Amino acid sequence: MLASEVFERKFTINSSGHLEIGGCDVVELAQDFGTPLYVLDEAKVRANCRTYREALKGVYPNYEVVYAGKAFLTQAMCGLVYQEGLGLDVVSGGELYTALQAGFPAERINFHGNNKSRAELLMALKNGVGRIMVDGLMELETLIQLARETKTQPQVVLRLKPGIVVHTHSYTQTGQEDSKFGLGIKDGVAMKAVKIALASPQIKLLGFHAHIGSQILDVAPFMAAVDVLTAFMAEVRTQTGFVAQKLALGGGFGIAHNKREKPLALWETVAQIGRYARERLTALHYPLPRLVLEPGRSIVGPAGTTLYTVGNIKRIPGVRTYLAVDGGMTDNPRVALYQAVYEGVLANKMNEPLTEVVTVTGKCCESGDTLIWDLPLAAPEPGDLLAVFDTGAYNYSMASNYNRLPRPAVVLVADGEAELIVRRETYEQLIQNDLMPERLKVKPETEPIAK
Secondary structure (H helix, E strand, C coil), X not given: CCHHHHCCCCXXXXXXXXXXXXXXXXXXXXXXXXXXXXXXXXXXXXXXXXXXXHXXXXXXXXXXXXXXXXXXXXXXXXXXHHHCCCEEEECXXXXXXXXXXXXXXHHHEEECCCCCCHHHHHHHHHCCCCXXXXXXXXXXXXXXXXXXXXXXXXXXXXXXXXXXXXCCCHHHXXXXXXXXXXXXXXXXXXXXXXXXXXCCCCCEEEEEECCCECCECCCHHHHHHHHHHHHHHHXXXXXXXXXXXXXXXXXXXXXXXXXXXXXXXXXXXXXXXXXXXXXXXXXXXXXCCEEEECCCHHHHHHHEEEEEEEEEEEEECCCEEEEEEXXXXXXXXXXXXXXXXXXXEECCCCCCCEEEEEEEECCCCCCCCEEXXXXXXXXXXXXXXXXXXXXXXXXXXXXXXXXXXXXXXXEEEECCEEEEEECCCXXXXXXXXXCXXXXXCCCCCCCCCCC
């Protein structure tokens, strides 16, 4: 069988039998830019951005789509989502700095995070960040104080805990009662924060936000979040008279990394959420606030492919065949962290039958450095090119230098052209922040230390 018959994917294969992405032969990409290499399909990113906008346009009159930068953020990505009319969600001073350096309008930025430092809050205030998503009472008090000191009046959205447990990896659940994120509704903390915010002229309360988790494959949890948040909004109106201008439902929309993951079609999911939010608010006789969605993975994840060069192949008779590549958990930690399951092919052998089952491992000194278990491949040889799909989200952004491995380059491909948007790290860059005290400098004449 061929890869096109085993995997539920549409492949573009050229006359050389090579995989193509964005009109580019990936074998040529590997030759030009080296491996490991992140390849980002620009057309897919743009199409996913437009799906959100178009799906909401027909069902909810006042909406905003905000890209969650934590999934993948570079200056080029900032420019791309800006061109598609999206806002930007950042969660740290570093992400905010990246956005500002890219020229992204500060007024279209949402600043998230459960432990923003005073320096980060000041950075947001001084640069006129559009909305600060407040995550706790202590942060709220700090922000009020800083706003007073800087003579600013930030717009604030309160992040709530809706008390919803979603069926995803426990590390990516964020909306349950026992969560480090958000203000509790059931324990009264959220209502207390509302009253503090409304009593403080230093800030302007806009509305409410919740994020229930990541890689969610069902629409029902989002409906449940709408139920909880709209009920809370109605209760706030009753107690204080405040009517929210914004209702932000976060992101977390899942994608199919493999054929066992079967999310609803993105358009269908987004349209259902928008329609349901409108219905619930209308039933409560609540003026429709701006509905905000904050997708990240579903926009950039399916657009990313990582290319690796095959190295050693180790066959253990009757046990397993290990195929080692020149990357691993340093460029894709999601397998080790979340037991994520990916699919891949030998990109230079797309028309050859799949004859072996291998386990793809990385080059880190960890037994847990495994990328894919039991992957059917065409007969592999050292020097082959392995393409692993759906790696656009939380791969580059979570990459590390473990074992002092340089982080890969990133190329953006479209219409047969490839543009480098992140340079490959060099060994020199790995040590650029190291300091060598004079007393520890190695001198050629120094005698070896006696044992």
